[in-house]
Amino acid sequence: MPRRPPTTPAGPAPPALPWRLRLRRARRTARRVLLARRRLLAAALTGLAVLAAVRAVTPAPVPTAGVVVAAHDLPAGATIGTDDVEVRTVAATLVPPGTGPPDPGSVVGRVVAGPVGAGELLAATRLVGADLAAAGPGRTTLPVRLADAAAVDLLEVGDRVDLVAADLQGGPDASGSTVATGVDVLAVPAPEAPGAPAAGAGVGATPPGSLVVVAVDPEEVAALTQASAAGFVTFTWEAP
Incomplete structure (x- = not known):
């Protein structure tokens, strides 16, 4: 069999480069990498800047x-x-x-x-109910029948009016007198059908006019309920 050539013993390792030279080469390599990718880095930095600006001007979520x-x-x-x-x-x-x-x-x-x-x-x-009274603290809430149903259609919840009563029988108050001022309209229920039975009455038709729910000062309640039962009650809008 042929003999293998003798192995040449390894020579001494090359001397290590000085650290200053290694550092200089590393810097040159890093510079070449950065220059090669400068466009990509510029685009990434621009995107981060835009994202930061958008977040800065975006309002916080509203509860x-x-x-x-x-x-x-x-x-x-x-x-x-x-x-x-x-x-x-x-x-x-x-x-x-x-x-x-x-x-x-x-x-x-x-x-x-x-x-x-x-x-x-x-x-x-x-909504019609006890909570309506909360709209007029310190005042009395009561229903009032106004004689002219067409006029009641002009009212809206939140209106403030004066209530005027007239005696249709020709009494001393036939010309009309103000029985309540600064009355707050709390509810304007749907008008009753003509000829419908009166509430609480077994026989008879509903009186003419329409009911509204109002808040008045306690001292005006007696005069207002008496006028509503005996006379013709209408309203005037209070001047601002």
Whole structure:
């Protein structure tokens, strides 16, 4: 068999480069890499700058809450059904203080005090009931029958009027006298059908006119209820 050539012993290792030379070479290599990728780095830095600017001008998320609103327009005096309400999410600042979690069942079956627009919050003060009294603290809430139903159609919830009574029998107050001033209109229920039975009466027709719910000063209650029962009561808008 042929003999393998003798192995030449390894020579001495090349001397290590001085550290200054190694550092200089590393810097040149890093510079070549940076120059080769300068466009990519510039694009990345520009993107980071734009992202930081967008975040700086983006407003913080607005707190929201769910509320029960009218699904469509509701006329005054309408009884709320399940198809008349829906839950929507709105800014929390638009929710009245003390409003609980949205519960459509809490308003179904209630009667709206005045016309309600689609999307309008069905707050307790917009519904016929004890909560209407909260709209006039320190005042007395009572229904008043105004003689002219067509005139009542001109009223809206929130109007402030003066109530005037006239004696249709030709008495001393036949010319009319103001029985309550600065009266707040809290509800304008739907007018009764002509000839409908009077509330609480077994026989007879509903008196002419329409009922409104108002808030008056306690000292005006007696004169107003007496005038409403015995005379012709109408209203005038209070001058601003």
